Amino acid sequence: MSLLSQLRLLPRPFWVLVGATFVNxxxxxxxxxxxxxxxxxxxxxxxxxxxxxxxxxGGFAAAWIGGWMADRLGRNVTMAVSALAGAVCMLAMSQAVDWRTLALLSFITGAINEAGSPASAALVQDLVPPEHRVIAYAVQRFAVNLAWSLGPATAGFLAEYSFFWLFAVDAATSAFFGIIAWVCLPRGRRTAREHAGWGHAWQSIKSNHAFLALFAACICTAWIFRQTNTTFPLHFERNGLPLHDCGLVLALNGVMICLFELPLAVSLRAWPVRQVLALGYVLMGISFLIFLVSGSLTAFVFMMVVFTLGEMSAFSRQQAYSASLAPEDMRGRYVGFLSLAWCTGNTASSALGMALYDQHPGLLWGINAALGLAAALLILSTRKISSYEL
Known part of the structure; x- marks a missing residue:
């Protein structure tokens, strides 16, 4: 089946979600x-x-609250409340100066903004049958990364003029997404009150060894991925390169994904999912070793190319693989629980990674590579338990 034929099979509400996600x-x-x-x-x-x-x-709280809300209250309600409240938080952050105040507001914003993520992922699972989910997640990532290819470049120029506009535009697009989610998207599958608690979900999760291995692998990859938003721009600036070039190099990630991920998803559809995931994780990790050789603009571009090849290989399959491991009535909580892995990796990467970069940047690049290898080994160490071949 051709790519175009597979795209036509995706339902209309899915495309509404994709369009709103692009703007957000x-x-x-x-x-x-x-x-x-x-x-x-x-x-x-x-x-x-x-x-x-x-x-x-803040994402830790979001994972628990957002996962429960998605299953109990509905996907669209959860996304709308998260986005609209997050817009208010962004405007509040723009007025803060002291780092302690910013840290507090950052925590609250993370808890609110990220609470909508489990609902979005669960809604895709509700709308799209298993055999089309790799393509669906690739389409969603196309929208996200098309936006990412344009957004950081715009943000880089705005940052050189005024940081306030970064917060203002961020808030406006969040509000737009919240309105669309409330008005145009379905609630999706809802779970009865007596079965919507985390106790039921935990009993399922703790016996799901493939899902727990994916959880551990996501902690490793979250650490690696977070470096592109923290030490990457700092390393760029410390090598004497202009901020607008940093935005353009970050945008390269989105451009490559927009051009190549959908065709790659179709061409690799028959390949074993765990092997492709492992390859992607390794490429993401070792890409940072390039900084041991050079800090030139060419090195940053080459690093981003290798990193993006790994990301394209792993991430849409990772989402579809995770979906295949989740019971239908626990989708929101499974997504929320997996978000905890990303929260753990992101938190450690932001706090420890930046402190380590200040003292031993070369050691940090080596740790990134080791974590990519560890994530690959975790995925390869488990046997497939789902009947769905990605």
């Missing part, structure tokens, strides 16, 4: 430049790292 993700201006915003206000790199880590810590 285009406006994710603050997170990539939050560390720079804080350091330019006269704070240290370590303090900036703690404030950025607070956003990830």
């Amino acid at each position: 993700r285009f406006g994710v201006f603050v997170v990539p430049f939050l560390a720079l915003f804080i350091t330019r206000n006269g704070h240290t790199t370590a303090q900036a790292g703690l404030a950025v880590a607070a956003y990830s810590v």
Whole structure:
């Protein structure tokens, strides 16, 4: 079946979600430049790292609350409340100066913004049958990364003029997404009150060994991925390169995904999912070793190419693989629980990674490579338990 034929099989509400997600993700201006915003206000790199880590810590609360809300209240309600409240938080952050205030607001914003993520992923699982989920997640990532290819470049130019506009645009696009989710998207599958608690979900999760291995692998990859939003721009600046070039190199990631991930998803559809995931994780990790050789603009571009090849190999399959391991009535909580892995990796990466970068950047690049290898081994160490071949 051709790519176009597979795209036509995806339902209309899915495309509404994709369009709204594009607008929302285009406006994710603050997170990539939050560390720079804080350091330019006269704070240290370590303090900036703690404030950025607070956003990830907020994601821990979001995973529990968002997963439960998605299953109990409905997908669209959860996404709408999260996005609209997150817009208010972004505007509040724009007025803060002290790093401790920013850290507190960053925690609250992370808890609210990320609460909608389990609902979005669960809604895709509700709308799209298993055999089309790799393509569906690739389409969703196409939208996210098309936005990412345009957003950071725009944000880089705005940051050189005024950081306030980063917060204002971020808030406006979040509000737009919240309105569309409330008005145009379905509630999706809802779970009865007596079965919607985390106790039922935990009994299932703790016996799902393939899912737990994926959880551990996601902690490793979250650490690696977070470095592109924290130490990557700092390393770029410390090598004497202009900020607008940093935005363009970050945008290269999105451009490559928009051009190549969908065709790659179709061409590799018959390949064993765990092997492709493992390859992707290894490429993401070893890409940072390039900085041991050079800090030139060419090195940053080459690093981003290798990193993106790994990301394209892993991430849409990772989402579909995770979906195949989750019971239908626990989709929101399974996604929420997996979000905890990303929160753990993101938090450690923001706080420890930036502090380590300040002292031993070469050691940090080596740790990234080792974590990529560890994630690959975790995935390869488990046997497939789902009847669905990605």
